[in-house]
Amino acid sequence: MQLQQELKAFISQPSSTDEQFNTMALKLFQFQYEYNQPYRKFCRKRRVLPRSIKHFTEIPPVPIDAFKLTTLSSFPIEETSAVFMTSGTTNQDRRGKNYHLDLELYDLSMKTHFKSFMMPELDNMKMFILFPTQDEMPNSSLAHYLHIAKETFGTSDSKYAFTNEGFQIKTLIDDLQLAEEKGEPIMLIGATFSFIHLLDECKKNNIQFKLPPNSRIMDTGGAKGRSREIELTEFKEKISELCEVPLEMCVNMYGMTELSSQIYDRNLFDYFHQNEIHTTKVSPHWVKTVIMDIEEMREQPLGEKGLIVHYDLANINSVSSILTEDIGVQGDGGFYLLGRAKGAEAKGCSLAVEQFMASSQNAKGAL
Incomplete structure (x- = not known):
């Protein structure tokens, strides 16, 4: 696949500029929007289309619980060669699953x-x-x-x-x-x-x-x-x-x-x-880690805590933009992990999950 080869070359570079990252992130979003049906429904619910955004921070981040709710894969799962699952429960249906076409x-x-x-x-x-x-x-x-x-x-x-x-x-x-x-x-x-x-x-x-x-x-x-x-x-x-x-x-x-x-x-x-x-x-140059005010969906200034959102360009088959349940704060040359979301931050996570579930239930015909 051409996009995978481009991503391999991008990761293999010693570094990348913000502009190069942004270009590759938007290209990956276009691919995932086109082929990952549950994600496309979520984006449409948020009124976000590939042609309507110019910066990777506008790509809708998927809450991690969505990996438990549906199959986030750009290819049919029978064509994938590996699946990694979250731990912590004996209920297979309540484990998050990240499908990989291959592990290159x-x-x-x-x-x-x-x-x-x-x-x-x-x-x-x-x-x-x-x-x-x-x-x-x-x-x-x-x-x-x-x-x-x-x-x-x-x-x-x-x-x-x-x-x-x-x-x-x-x-x-x-x-x-x-x-x-x-x-x-x-x-x-x-x-x-x-x-x-x-x-x-x-x-x-x-x-x-x-x-x-x-x-x-x-x-x-x-x-x-x-x-x-x-x-x-x-x-x-x-x-x-x-x-x-x-x-x-x-x-x-x-x-x-x-x-x-x-x-x-x-x-x-x-x-x-x-x-x-x-x-x-410190994230590698093919990952951008952003500390977000999730209610406003905007990046927090240096020193202000917020929910952590990762934009991982190696995550080609599922989604590149992931809203975690972790709290962080941007520091010099990286970020500090402060712990799990609770209180107001946890409500922000729950709201994102509710939005994802609504998109799955209400947009079945919007293909």
Whole structure:
């Protein structure tokens, strides 16, 4: 497909201007409006047509709950090769589904941004992965993401800390102690809840590590009810202390099943590029993250909190513009993630979902 080839070339560029991003975003919107029927109905309900807009921020963002309500796919799902599903419920019909015609753009997006923000100075290193394999969780976007990380950037002796019997935490502790003895830098990478279990196990048994210089840690996903909750800053401090890995080498990755790209803390990037170290999160050049006043549908000024909207050009088959339920604030060189929407912000999310449902129910004949 011509558009996919153009997007691959765009992502492969080292950077892009605002004008280049805008041009590509409008082209992708035209494609999704034409071929993604539920999205087209939603846009018409909002009175937005491709010919009526000039800037990507005018593209109607779809609330993430819409991925649970309908099939957002520009191709028939029987032609798609992968589907990633949200977790958190045993009801298959209430899980958000993001269909992919293929994973070329997803994988390219992952490798490109991961290299820049997690391994800017290395081609590979030994990884310990604190999450199940993609064979065990074939519909998990995180399982696939970690598989690509291991296969592309991990050494041949990289390994998973999970088996079909669960989290092998004692084996992981032995492996970390061995890496410490060998002086071999490693990357600990995986789900936040797994790291919290590691913290608790080590505290209970009075275990402390001193991982070799240049080791690094990447967590993602939060606890999500699977372990005790820890605020992100406190979590980073505790895992840094446990492993004696400097804070600038500890990175949180922000990702979503509904997206095809990931967003990282910029501290490790700044450290290796000898910049002043910031703790904001940075989107790749093919993603624009905008902090929105959802009632006015306008971008918030610097320092004002709002709902986070992502415009992800790697999300070719579903929708590029996604309204999250996360609150953020724009900072220097990126944005800060403040937490989940509640109160007035949550009402804004609910209103968007109501509008999407109304478009699905009332515009069936508007093709």
